[in-house]
Amino acid sequence: MKNRVALTGNEAVAQAMRQINPDVVAAYPITPSTEVVQMFSSFVNNGKVDTEFVTVESEHSAMSATMGASAAGARAMTCTSSQGLAYMFEVVYVAASMRLPIVFPVANRALSAPINIHCDHSDAMGIKQSGVIQLFSENAQEAYDNMIQAIRIAEHPDVLLPVSVNYDGFITSHALDVLEILDDDTVKEFIGEYHPQEALLNVNEQLSMGNFDMYDYYFEHKYQQVAAMENAKRVIEEVGKEYAKISGRTYGLIEAYKLDDADMAIVVMNSAAGSAKGVCDELRAKGLKVGVLKPRAFRPFPHEAIVDALKGVKAVAVLDRAETFSTLGGPMFADVRTALYDLKADIKVVNYVYGLGGRDLRLEDVEQVYNDLGDIIKTGKVDKFVRYLGLRE
Amino acid sequence: MTPFNRNFGQGRSREGITPDMNWRELTKAGNIYEPGNANTYETGDWRTIRPMWNEERCIHCLICWRYCPDASIFSTDGKFDGFDYKHCKGCGICANVCPTHAIDMISEDEIDEQKEARENEE
Structure with a gap:
């Protein structure tokens, strides 16, 4: 049975967590993800879940406690944003390296300074090389769906990695959206009961985790994580297909929108992909061959799928809601451009940094990007390959 | 790949x-x-100096055995019975606590050089 409801992104994520009913949640509030744990704590208080809820003194402790619970054998979750994720940073690496299948939503927000609480992907991009799987969600529906699937992806024996489910702070987290949520039993059956391969609390099997490694083993253990990420690409697709059977919504590594015959493509993640698709439709109606590519998985980076989806286009604009300060553009731009390099197809790839600190991406901005791509195709020239969309210059 | x-x-x-x-x-x-x-x-290859036993001076008090932090001193029937060079990290505590100075710490480089010299002679 499907239930069509109106929820904010945070409410949708909290509902997913209620249905997942994890053994342990350890969390600390931070805007804009505060509501998720606030609502979840009320589920705990009202007996809607069987979760042990741990109120910790910081995000560093939140991930530490979650990790401890996960190592002990519990299905454990936390939730954060922005500075909270930055403060969690070192423990995120440990959780990934210890191969703990922790699922944690991240409502994406800018990092200080200047102090800013609004949407930006700088928090998520800070942990892109930490070894966690990162899924991105266009709207509340996708945030909800990604949460349910994340459990299966994280706990898959070929993967065993944390999964962060990203959705845009305020734009998705606080806006009311219409979505379908599955009924509790369907979710329960889909995620299944958690049986960890190994657990510190299993007294019958001796186990020591988080051990010391010298240069003679560390390298191999890092490569095991690479192999798990490689496996994750397959598992994300498998779980997505299985999820389609219970939800009617299909998920893969990327969403290719009207790309089959496109000359121009915009690559963009999270809520801005919705705006891009809207503009894409309008321009299609005028006869322009435009499309949108929305990576759903950013880590692992689905470079094979992206190359396959973009191989026919003439010009690509990658939209990044984060800076790298390399002076070579945003984080996704580097990955997409690298992935396309070996095609030797002379696809012009340009970068637009947009929406930092929550600045709106207007439909006119997206149209401007397509117009620029049109000019690039016409002239064959790129005067500036890293641009700042909506910046007062 | x-x-x-x-x-x-x-x-x-x-x-x-x-x-x-x-x-x-x-x-x-x-x-x-x-x-x-x-x-x-095996942690023996971390060692830069090697403990060497002087049999004549040793009184088999086993103070070295008691102090060794890596349990790298063998004893048999209450007597000193050599070093576990596969695990000895060369910290030198044994030489330091030995009341009769029956343990000398020799540079591993020197040992290597001597070994090379011997091999060259042969």
């Missing part, structure tokens, strides 16, 4: 791990499934 082995990191070595094992054979994330396996991890 070669396909990934789906059994990656599923090794559960009971005999301890050795540096010739590849990433598939090693346990996931370096997890340890058997206690007491420090014995199989």
